[in-house]
Amino acid sequence: MTLAQQASTQQAGTQQSGTHHADLQGAVVAPTDSAATWWRQAxxxxxxxxxxADANGDGIGDLQGIISRVPYLTELGIDAVWLSPFYPSALADGGYDVADYRDVDPRIGTLEEFDAMVAALHGEGIKVVVDIVPNHSSNDHVWFQEALxxxxxxxxxxxxxxxxxxxxxxSEPPTDWQSIFGGPAWTRVxxxxxxxxxxxxEQPDFNWANPEVRDDFLETLRFWSDRGVDGFRIDVAHALTKDLTDPLPSRAELDSIPRGGGEHPIWDRDDVHEIYAEWRKVFDSYDPPRTAVAEAWVERHRRPRYASAEGLGQAFEFDLLTQAFDAAAFKEVVVDSLALAAESGSSSTWxxxxxxxxxxxxxxGLPPLPTGVGSTEQDMKQGAGWVLAGAPEDxxxxxxxxxxxxAASLFELALPGSAYLYQGEELGLHEVGDIPDEARQDPTFFRNPGVDKGRDGCRVPLPWTRSGSSYGFGDGDAHLPQPDWFAxxxxxxxxxxxxxxxxxxxTALRLRRELQTEERLEWVATGREDVLAFxxxxxxxTVTxxxxxxxPLPAGEVLVASGPVADGALPGESTAWVRQ
Incomplete structure (x- = not known):
């Protein structure tokens, strides 16, 4: 009996307990208070x-601003924060051009303020994850200046x-390769x-065949772990090791080399896991062990190794992000992602x-992506289709x-595994699409003029109040312009x-903490192709x-819903959590 049939029967006055369960999926992990496994469903x-949040009014968010908003984060109900780079940087790429991996950008704060922030968050039971950017440094890094x-x-x-x-x-570059952000991948000194x-x-790639590079990053991981950091998000985790034996392939030859075999000259090489095995020894030397999650744009069968217990432990799965709002697409992603998590022994990341x-x-709210667009790292970071390029307001x-x-957010938060939320999504923020060209900061905009609008639209400072020069972000103007509708x-x-x-x-985050137990779900038949339930x-x-x-929803207590439930019916494009 489907959920719709159950609801119909219940409304007719007959109680039915039978439900057809399509299948059981996910790793069965008992609930635990172990500090070592906090990340699995965080x-x-x-x-x-x-x-x-900008505490000193200079237009740039800072650590004191984060400290001032710890009560907000506590009330929101999150388990951890992940901080994008806060290191010294010329901001050629929004902080992902790191000049010093073991310090704080003076515009953002000090090491002492970092320690105070960690203490404030830990005091509320909130873990701290920081970004590590190991593929490249800033061209301002002391090592690169020494190299020049x-x-x-x-x-x-x-x-x-x-x-x-x-x-x-x-006078000609070694190859005709193009960078992810557009333009040549080589610069002459x-x-x-x-x-x-x-x-x-401004982001020269490190040579990870050099033992000095490897040792220095181990020191960086220890430095932040010693300061109380609970975990690390690893930027471009699949690109560190490279085989640049001469003769180097042309751009066309490079593009024709399969990426799923572990021997591509640049991407997702097997030998990158030697690095992460070393990192795992550092992580496990702490009690509790430090966690890590890989940003690794790799083929499906390659992902579990990054997420293995011998490696980083978790890997981002961006498949749900790249899908249209469609029941079949969402279910396919969930089924596949839970299978991958079981294969690695990790938990899924949503x-x-x-x-x-x-x-x-x-x-x-935009027209669908063109067929085949939006699923690769190149698409995501170069702005193919609607994913980054955006669309006219009309x-x-x-x-x-x-x-x-x-609806998608409630669906995501109900899934077994960890949910990664981006600041402002809890406010329902839209992209800011009408940033003047002269105010833009993202290098993808400048390296792909007329093609890529860049990523500034999702990085506009948050609105905290209805009014003020920067809607409560700070006492002065924000470093990116905020639209009137932010109020x-x-x-x-x-x-x-x-x-x-x-x-x-x-509400959902509070309930999630109360309700989550084992990391599994059971798909439930609904009788409609456009309705999912598990x-x-x-x-x-959860019904979407x-x-x-x-x-028609089955009998039970509606705990939270993304749309108004009237007479027991879930409206279109909505999700509800029901306790039965």
Whole structure:
């Protein structure tokens, strides 16, 4: 008997307890209070520090701003925060060009303030995860400055990837490779050599064949672990090791080499896991062990190794983020992701928004992505289709986007595994699409003029109040312009308001902590292709209506819903949690 049939029978006055269960899926992990496994089903809130809260009024978010908002984070109900880079940086790539891996950008704070922030968060039971950027440094890093001052072939240059150019005078780059952000992947220095940068020219790639590089990052992991950091998010985890044996392939040859065999010259090489095995020894030397999650854009069968207990322990799965709001697509992703988690012994990671992509409230209100677009790292970071490039305002259905985003968020938060939330999604924030060109900061915008709008639209500072020069972000203007409509999406406007997106998140996150037990779910037949339902242990049922027609809910207590439930019917493009 399907849920719809159950509801119909119940409404006729006959109680039915039978439910057809399609299948049982997920790792069966007993609930535990162990400090070593807190991450398995954690709700992790990503803070982009420069855009979260500005305590000193200089327009840039800071650590004191985060400290001032710890009560907000506590009330929200998260288990951990993940901080995007807060290290010294020239901001050529929003802080992902790191000049010093063991310090704090003075515009953001000090090491002492970092310690105070960790203490404040830990005091509320909130873990701290920090970003590590190991593929490349800033060109301001002391090592790269030493490399520029040193001669070709010197030990200082061996920390990075330098090559002689082509042509009779070496004036042509070693290859015709393109960077992820657009433009050539090689830049020439004063003495004629060229260095590799898979991203911006201000982000030279490290040479991970160099033992000095490996040892220095082990020291960095210990440095932050000693300061109380609970875990690490590893940027571009699949690109560290490279085989750059001459002759180097052309761009066309490089693109034709399969990435799923572990021997690609740049991406997802088997030998990268030797690095993470070393890192795991460092993580496990602490009590409790430090956690890590890989940002690894790799083929499906390659993902479990990053998430294994011998490696980083967890790996982001962006599959849900890249899907349209569609029942079959969502179920396929969940089934596949839970199978991958079982294969690695890790837990699934669910993501709908982050600092690199258009906010999901906007994505869901835009026309569908072109076929085959949006599923690769190149798509995500170079702006293919709607994922980053955005769309004209007249093509955005804001109310529909918000409705779908709320439904997708409740669906995500009910799944077994960890949920990674991006600051502002709990307010239902849309992408800010109309940033003036002169105010933009993202290198993808400048390296792909007229093609890529860049990622600034999801990095605009948060609105905390209905009014003020920066809507409560700080006492002065924000480093990116905020639109007038931010007032209605501010914390002040939504806090305590029944039915607001903020209150929905607060309720869902509180219930999630109360209800979660084993890491598994049971799919439940609904009788409709556009409606998904699954049950978690303990009688916690989640129903998501991806269609337009209302769906009759089975008997039970509606704990939280993304849309108004009237006469026991779940409206279209909505999700409800029901306790039976």
């Amino acid at each position: 709700a992790v809130y990503q803070i982009y520090p420069r855009s979260f 001052a040193a001669a070709p072939g010197s030990p200082a240059r061996e920390r990075y990837i330098f090559r002689d150019g082509k042509g009779p005078d070496g 004063a003495d004629g050599q060229w260095y590799l940068h898979l991203f911006a020219p 993501v709908l928004s982050n600092h690199d992509v258009v906010r999901h409230a906007t994505r869901y 093509q955005l259905d804001r109310s529909r986007g918000e409705r779908r985003a709320r 209605d999406y501010s914390v002040e406007a939504e806090s305590g308001v029944p039915g607001s997106t903020l209150e929905m998140y607060r 049950r978690r242990p303990g009688g916690w049922l 209506n991806f269609g337009a027609a209302p769906f």
